[in-house]
Amino acid sequence: MKFRTSAVAAFLGLTLAGTANADLKVLATTADWGALVTELGGDKVSVYTATTAFQDVHRVDAKPSLIARTRTADLVVATGAELEIGWLPVLLQESGNAKIQPGSPGYFEATSAVRLLDVPSTVDRSMGDIHPLGNPHIQLDPHNIALVAQALAARLAQLDGKDADYYARRGADFQSRWSQAIARWEAEAAPLKGVSIVVIHTDQRYLANWLGLNQLAAIEPKPGVPPSAGYLAQLVTKLSATPPKMILRNAYNDSKAVDWLAERVHAPVVLLPFSVGGTPEAKDLFGLFDDTLGKLLATAK
């Protein structure tokens, strides 16, 4: 609201943008990075989140509202690894904002702080919509969040030097709360080790890797390629022999194919938030993991 007021004032020519308040304006491409910036930046930042947990971040329009937000941003926090390749380049180019161009301190990619899984050795589109730099859906491993938080806190301090101590304090506080939470989650999640799952897209890869879940199959035959009737029939045959403990569905996924499969292989569907805001419980990053683990554990019982 504060931001909007200042924006309207700027529009009326009463004041110049940015000088009205000292906040660092951050455009986060996903709700997770938005939540992380809020954790680290507190009231020194004003965050605008470009997408919600109900959107497929790979398929988003370069909407006028997003271009306008990119124009005034001091920092763009993106996932990177080509997740936002269909729209973020347009925002950056059309923004007329030199501060947030790739290579500038005002442009941050979360994937630059972690090591990506599934980096393909060969790349061909016949393999589906694969990401040549690796699987970009990194947010469901809390260790990744910790690494991104460390790099991001440093970046906030770099951009807003006068508040560097503030970011350092909040960063340290977040890290200590986060590592305690990780210890708790990992203790709680012990029964999930080896639990067999079926996913829709490969975007549960980091969660499965972290918890030691055993992915039996994906409903998409190839990344980004919807299943054909023939492929689904094969899947039913395969999974009837070795039924999965559960089928994971993200908040943004269509329920149709999942429900169809669940009915035939007699496995429950778990609706996961996937991103902050994906369920009412996933209010922030802590809630995201609390809720994800809670739902998995409840179904695995």
Add this chain to the structure above:
Amino acid sequence: MRTLLSLSAFIVIAAAAPLPALAADAQLSQLRAEIDALKSDYDARVAALEKRIAELESAQDAAASLAAAPPPAAATPPASAPPPAAPEYPAPLPPPVASAGKGGLAAFNPAMSVILAGNYANLSEDPETYSIAGFIPSGGEVGPGERSFNLGESELTFSANVDPYFYANATAAIDSEGEIGIEEAYFKTLALPAGLLLKGGRFFSGVGYLNEVHAHAWDFIDQPLVYQAFFGGQFGEDGLQLKWLAPTALFVELGAEAGNGGEFPGTRRDRNGMNSFAALAHIGSDIGDSTSWRAGISWLSTHAEDRSYEDVDHLGLPVENAFTGSSRTWIADATLKWSPQGNSSRRSLKVQGEYMQREEEGDLAFDISGLGLTGDYDNRQSGWYLQSVYQFIPRWRIGARYDALDADSARIGLVESGTLSPDDFPILVDASPSRFSLMLDWSPSEFSRMRAQYAWDEARTGDVQDDQFLLQYLYSIGAHGAHKF
């Protein structure tokens, strides 16, 4: 280091070498003393070197930990971040030192993409005779194209950031005859202050909504009639464009363009300075999570000099006429997109419409290679289209479009003075061309699309209805494109 090594080697060799049996004890002990001296000296030097190495290593570690916890700034929390424990869980590895992806010379290759398109056309009327009634032919891409199987334009695009200050993009279109045209070749600034963007070179003008959109991103196989009649498809020019984006939450974009105005409705003129000028304003925003919109108004002013076209006189004999004067076009555009919670992968709706009005004022010359009569000319014409595309299940979309033009009756000086009759200008008849099109397309992936389109086209003179059935394919290979709203 090297001398030290060779020295120690010498010592070893010297020590191991069989000494002559004649060597006296004194000599031997002297030699031993010398070797001991050398040895202690050598030990001291090795110790000094080891110490230096240790010092260097610790300095390097410090530098590495500094680099790892990014740039300069002040107190970041390296010490306060406790390492996440729990060894039985795979903790992620630290990031690779440089995740450059591809290396070597290829690392700086521009993003390349190739669009392949083609169609099959079944047309009830001869496409050779296609014209839009009441409008001076634009000479561009007008009509449904040829019958049967046709290779469409193959588009080649190269783009990359040039340096921290500029982005460059070149798009060449190769037509089915193999002729290469440069559709766009422009630079764009990345680092101007205050929300300014300067674009220069050859580019599609930012007027209207569809004008900037490349053919492969159209929702129908062809352009709306109003674009065909007013711009010959799309208005491109060689020139400069300056845009300013307001620093507001509401998207407000103002722009101005100056160019050579060589494309229809202008003509290339032997004159310094700008021959075309455009001004544009766009605003846009969201309504909740599901809906977003953009609307705009644009103005384009160009000048034509001897812009000739072929017509027939009242006897039906071919004549060549030419217009010289100013051509000014107003455009209003609006686009709205909706998808449930902004998730367009399942269902989405797009509605767009544009209205254009053009006034051409100047002289019209009749039969320039024969009679060569000239009189004044004033014509105000307009047109619009409204279209909607709905994705009802993933990968499938249907669309409908209605086109209408109002040619209006031109004020022709040569007719008003009685020198010639309206029958001498059959193209400039007062007409209301229209067309209705339906479309169905299927996109197996983001990179391929197949489309069927049926149009009832009543753009021609008289009561002729052209039934047009078209099938089209579009393939995109190479870099993953990013599209505008």
